[in-house]
Amino acid sequence: MTLPFSIDERHRIHTTQLDVPPRLLLGPGPANVHPRVLAAMSLPTLGHLDPCYLELMDEIQTLLRYVWQTDNPMTISVSGTGSAAMEATLANVLEPGDVILVGIMGYFGYRLADMASRYGADVRKLTKAWGEVFSLDELREGLETHRPAVLALVHAETSTGARQPLEGVGELCREFNCLLLVDTVTSLGGVPVFLDKWGIDLAYSCTQKGLGCPPGLAPFSMSPRAWDKLQKRRSPVANWYLDMNLLNRYWGSERIYHHTASSNMNYGLREALRLAAEEGLEQRWQRHQNNARLLWEGLADLGLVCHVREEFRLPTLTTVRVPEGVDSKAVARQLLTDYNIEIGLGLGELAGQVWRIGLMGYNSRRENVVLLLEALRKVIA
Numbered sequence: 001m002t003l004p005f006s007i008d009e010r011h012r013i014h015t016t017q018l019d020v021p022p023r024l025l026l027g028p029g030p031a032n033v034h035p036r037v038l039a040a041m042s043l044p045t046l047g048h049l050d051p052c053y054l055e056l057m058d059e060i061q062t063l064l065r066y067v068w069q070t071d072n073p074m075t076i077s078v079s080g081t082g083s084a085a086m087e088a089t090l091a092n093v094l095e096p097g098d099v100i101l102v103g104i105m106g107y108f109g110y111r112l113a114d115m116a117s118r119y120g121a122d123v124r125k126l127t128k129a130w131g132e133v134f135s136l137d138e139l140r141e142g143l144e145t146h147r148p149a150v151l152a153l154v155h156a157e158t159s160t161g162a163r164q165p166l167e168g169v170g171e172l173c174r175e176f177n178c179l180l181l182v183d184t185v186t187s188l189g190g191v192p193v194f195l196d197k198w199g200i201d202l203a204y205s206c207t208q209k210g211l212g213c214p215p216g217l218a219p220f221s222m223s224p225r226a227w228d229k230l231q232k233r234r235s236p237v238a239n240w241y242l243d244m245n246l247l248n249r250y251w252g253s254e255r256i257y258h259h260t261a262s263s264n265m266n267y268g269l270r271e272a273l274r275l276a277a278e279e280g281l282e283q284r285w286q287r288h289q290n291n292a293r294l295l296w297e298g299l300a301d302l303g304l305v306c307h308v309r310e311e312f313r314l315p316t317l318t319t320v321r322v323p324e325g326v327d328s329k330a331v332a333r334q335l336l337t338d339y340n341i342e343i344g345l346g347l348g349e350l351a352g353q354v355w356r357i358g359l360m361g362y363n364s365r366r367e368n369v370v371l372l373l374e375a376l377r378k379v380i381a
């Protein structure tokens with residue numbers, strides 16, 4: 001072959017075959033992946049319009065409706081991580097000048113506010129100390145003051161470990177004629193979520209936490225009310241990739257190519273959802289609660305204190321206060337190097353003050369709690 005140039009060989013490295021350490025992922029996510037999910041992901045790739053793959057898309061939609069407890073027709077897996085579906089919820093219903101009220105009680109509330117501002121929304125913030133949650137009265141007051149088109153809340157704030165109660169919020173939003181948008185990234189698959197019963201209009205999640213898949217896909221759901229707002233837009237959705245009108249032509253009956261979806265990632269999600277359906281939601285939520293309680297009791301025995309009041313504590317993610325004089329990073333590093341256990345450090349305002357321990361999906365198991373407590377006991381002794 002005659003080449004126009006000689007090949008630059010500087011980047012041609014010859015690396016070893018990939019080998020990764022056997023980590024136990026007990027941080028804020030990703031969590032370890034169920035072996036059945038990994039096995040499903042290694043099946044042969046299919047085309048994104050293959051009839052077999054289209055059938056699998058239907059199954060994913062149905063099973064997502066199950067884990068989210070919704071009948072929303074527009075329930076899909078977005079290609080991308082949780083942040084992509086977060087952006088999808090905002091991009092589809094916000095138009096420049098729309099008022100959005102964001103409940104901020106941690107890191108991810110700020111991310112919602114930042115994204116919303118990039119779509120030209122008039123962003124109003126309702127803030128709370130990190131580790132606390134909003135009462136219904138505080139939300140009512142916020143709606144009365146700001147009269148938003150959308151109220152956005154984080155159900156499970158991964159930076160603090162707090163669970164925002166959602167009972168009654170949907171009714172409130174209907175009273176004020178606004179849409180309710182909820183981040184369920186650290187709750188789906190591990191904590192009760194009832195999209196329809198709670199009147200949630202827009203929800204998103206991730207695959208790498210309570211569902212027990214690798215990161216890479218992001219569940220998304222939109223109620224008929226939210227769909228209606230999308231149809232009445234004066235301007236096109238400012239994000240082509242995440243425009244639900246276009247995506248609906250692929251996920252809906254038309255089956256028109258939109259983008260090359262990852263069939264292997266979706267095999268994994270299907271298997272993870274199948275596992276959730278086999279187990280049943282009530283059992284799954286109870287399992288997460290039981291293992292979290294075991295963790296909380298064990299931490300108390302070690303003299304450690306949880307950051308969030310038990311009533312609002314997430315079973316999927318526990319924040320533990322770092323005792324005076326202890327180097328939080330050094331402890332996390334030693335857990336990783338000596339025990340192959342990953343836990344998370346504090347994020348944002350809680351940096352240096354807490355550790356974040358995740359018991360999510362496949363990882364919410366008694367033996368993992370025992371292993372971690374034993375390792376932690378030795379490391380902080």
Ligand code: PLP
Binds near residue numbers: 081183215
């Ligand atoms: N929202 C919450 C509550 C999260 O915990 C995360 C990630 O941990 C995200 C959104 C963003 O998800 P991702 O990192 O998958 O993009």
